Amino acid sequence: MLAAVVVAVTLLGPALAPYDPAAPVTAPWQASSAGHLLGGDVLGRDVFSRLLAGGRHLLALSLVAAVAATLAGTLGGLLAGWSGSRVIATGADLLLAVPVLLPALVVAVSLPGDAAVVIATVLAGAPLTLGVVRDAAAGVQERGYVRAARLRGERTLEVLLREVLPAVAGVLAADLGLRFVTALQLASALAVLGLTDAPATGDWAAMLRENLAGAALNPAALAAPALLLALLSLAVAAAAHAGLRHAFGTGDT
Amino acid sequence: MRPSLTAGLSRAVLAPLRAVGLLAAVSAAVFAATELLPGDAADAVGAGRASAAQLAELRAERGLDRPGWERWAGWAWALLHGDAGRSLLSGRPVVDVVGGRLPATAVLAGPAFVLTALLVLLGCALAGRRALRRPGDAGGGLATAFTAVPQVVVAAALAALLSGVLGWVPPVSLLPAGGGPPDPSIVLLPVLTLALPSAAFGVALLGGAVADALRRPYVTDALIRGVPAGRILRRHVLPVLAAPALRVLAVVVGGLTAGSALVETVFGYAGAGELLVSSVAARDTPVVQLLALGSAAAVLAVLLLADLVPVRRPS
Numbered sequence: 001m002l003a004a005v006v007v008a009v010t011l012l013g014p015a016l017a018p019y020d021p022a023a024p025v026t027a028p029w030q031a032s033s034a035g036h037l038l039g040g041d042v043l044g045r046d047v048f049s050r051l052l053a054g055g056r057h058l059l060a061l062s063l064v065a066a067v068a069a070t071l072a073g074t075l076g077g078l079l080a081g082w083s084g085s086r087v088i089a090t091g092a093d094l095l096l097a098v099p100v101l102l103p104a105l106v107v108a109v110s111l112p113g114d115a116a117v118v119i120a121t122v123l124a125g126a127p128l129t130l131g132v133v134r135d136a137a138a139g140v141q142e143r144g145y146v147r148a149a150r151l152r153g154e155r156t157l158e159v160l161l162r163e164v165l166p167a168v169a170g171v172l173a174a175d176l177g178l179r180f181v182t183a184l185q186l187a188s189a190l191a192v193l194g195l196t197d198a199p200a201t202g203d204w205a206a207m208l209r210e211n212l213a214g215a216a217l218n219p220a221a222l223a224a225p226a227l228l229l230a231l232l233s234l235a236v237a238a239a240a241h242a243g244l245r246h247a248f249g250t251g252d253t
Numbered sequence: 254m255r256p257s258l259t260a261g262l263s264r265a266v267l268a269p270l271r272a273v274g275l276l277a278a279v280s281a282a283v284f285a286a287t288e289l290l291p292g293d294a295a296d297a298v299g300a301g302r303a304s305a306a307q308l309a310e311l312r313a314e315r316g317l318d319r320p321g322w323e324r325w326a327g328w329a330w331a332l333l334h335g336d337a338g339r340s341l342l343s344g345r346p347v348v349d350v351v352g353g354r355l356p357a358t359a360v361l362a363g364p365a366f367v368l369t370a371l372l373v374l375l376g377c378a379l380a381g382r383r384a385l386r387r388p389g390d391a392g393g394g395l396a397t398a399f400t401a402v403p404q405v406v407v408a409a410a411l412a413a414l415l416s417g418v419l420g421w422v423p424p425v426s427l428l429p430a431g432g433g434p435p436d437p438s439i440v441l442l443p444v445l446t447l448a449l450p451s452a453a454f455g456v457a458l459l460g461g462a463v464a465d466a467l468r469r470p471y472v473t474d475a476l477i478r479g480v481p482a483g484r485i486l487r488r489h490v491l492p493v494l495a496a497p498a499l500r501v502l503a504v505v506v507g508g509l510t511a512g513s514a515l516v517e518t519v520f521g522y523a524g525a526g527e528l529l530v531s532s533v534a535a536r537d538t539p540v541v542q543l544l545a546l547g548s549a550a551a552v553l554a555v556l557l558l559a560d561l562v563p564v565r566r567p568s
C-alpha cells in the first residue's frame with residue numbers, strides 16, 4: 001500500500017512538480033516557506049520538486065537489477081531442483097558474509113555505476129533465489145500433475161515453465177521484493193558515492209549527499225529524501241517477509 | 254583414532270586449505286573484474302590523447318599485452334612478497350598509500366565494532382528474555398525491518414538529528430590537517446552510522462538462534478528444576494551459540510569494511526574506505542585491488558575461525 005503510493009508519486013511526480021527541479025529558484029538551503037514547501041537545496045533548487053522527480057532513475061534501476069537477479073536465480077534453481085544437483089548448495093554462508101557493496105565497487109572500476117549495481121545485485125541475490133527455488137522445485141517431479149504433463153509428452157523446459165514455475169510463484173514474488181531491497185540499498189549507496197549516472201533533475205540518494213553539509217540550515221532537504229527511501233525499503237521488505245511467511249505457511253504474526 | 258578426533262583433524266587441515274583456495278578465487282575475481290574488462294590502465298593513463306602506437310608501447314612496457322592468467326599470477330606472486338605495485342594516480346607504492354589511511358579507519362572501525370558488539374549482546378539478551386516470557390512469539394521483527402533501511406538513510410537521519418536539529422556535531426568529519434588524534438565529536442556520526450546497521454544485522458541473525466537455544470526442552474527443564482541461570486547459560490546455551498555467533502561476526506566484519514567506504518565518503522573522512530571509493534572513481538586499479546582483497550581476506554579469516562570451532566549440535 002505504502003509502496004504503491006511511493007510508486008505513484010514516482011510516476012506522476014515530475015508532472016506535479018511546482019518548479020523546475022533542475023533550476024535554482026531560491027536561496028541555497030533556505031528553510032521551508034509557503035512558496036517552497038521543503039525549502040531549497042545546496043544550489044537553491046526546490047527540494048519538493050526534486051523529491052517528486054528524484055525517484056524514477058533509482059526505482060527503475062533497482063527494479064531492473066532485482067528482476068535480473070530473480071530471473072537468473074529462478075532459471076538456475078529450476079534446473080538444479082529438477083536434476084537434484086547440489087553443486088551450488090555450498091557457499092551460501094560465504095555469500096551472506098561478503099558485503100554486497102564490495103563487488104559493486106570493484107566492478108564499478110571498469111563499468112558504469114548503473115551496470116555495477118545490476119551485476120552486484122545478481123551476484124549477491126541470484127544464489128539465494130536459486131536455493132529457495134531449488135528447494136521448492138525439488139519434490140515437484142513426483143507430483144501427479146507434473147507426471148501427467150510428462151506423460152502427455154511435454155518437454156522438460158515446458159514442464160518446468162508451465163507446471164513447476166506457477167507452483168513457486170508466491171515464493172518468487174516475495175523473493176523479488178527482497179532482491180529489490182538489496183538493489184535499492186546498492187543503488188542508493190553508489191548514487192551517494194557519486195558513481196551512478198544520477199539525472200540532473202534529482203535523485204533521492206544523491207540528494208542526501210548534496211544536502212548533508214546544510215543539515216543545520218535546512219534539515220528538511222536531508223530528512224525528506226531519507227524518509228522516502230526508508231519508507232519504501234521498509235514497506236517492500238515487510239511485504240516480502242509477509243509473502244514468504246504466507247508461502248511457507250510458517251508463523252502467523 | 255576416535256572418529257571425533259579424525260573429524261577435528263580433517264577440519265583443522267581442510268578449513269585453512271579451503272580458506273586459501275577461496276582467497277585465491279577472490280583475488281582472481283577481483284583481478285578479472287578490474288583488469289580484464291574493456292578499457293585498461295593504458296587507456297586510463299593515455300586518457301584518449303595517446304596515439305595507438307604510444308598505447309601499444311605503454312602496454313608492452315607495463316606487461317598489459319600478456320595473457321590474463323599470466324598477469325594475474327605475476328600480480329599475486331608480487332603481492333605475496335609485499336609488493337602491490339604503484340598507484341596509477343600518484344606513482345607511490347600502493348602499500349604505502351593504503352597503509353597511510355589505515356589508522357584513520359581503525360579510529361572509526363574500532364569503536365564501531367565495540368558498539369556493535371554491545372548492541373548485539375543487548376539485542377540478544379532482549380530476544381532471550383522475550384523467548385522465555387512469550388514462548389510462542391517469533392520476535393526479531395524490529396531488527397529485521399531495520400536491516401532493510403539503506404545505510405545512507407541512517408547516515409542522513411543521524412546527521413539531520415545530531416547536527417541539524419540538536420547541533421551537537423559538525424555534519425562533515427574533516428581530520429585535523431597535521432595528523433594527530435581526531436576530536437571525538439568528529440567521529441561520533443560516522444561511528445554511529447557504521448554500528449547501527451551492523452548491529453541490526455547481528456541481532457536479526459543471532460536473536461533467533463538465542464531464542465531457539467533457550468526454548469530447548471533441557472533448558473526449560475533445568476530452569477524448572479532450579480539450576481542457577483548462570484550455569485544453564487554456560488553449560489547449555491553458550492556452547493550451542495558459539496558457531497552462529499562467529500558467523501555473525503563475519504557478517505559484521507564484512508558490514509563494517511563495506512560500510513566504512515560509504516560512511517567515510519559521506520562524511521568526508523579521509524580513511525581507507527574513502528580511498529577505495531576515490532580510487533574506484535579515478536580508475537586507480539592497483540589501489541582498488543589491494544583494498545578489495547584486504548577486505549575479503551578479513552571476512553574469510555573470520556569465516557575460517559567459524560569453521561575451526563567445533564559445532565555442538567543440540568541433542
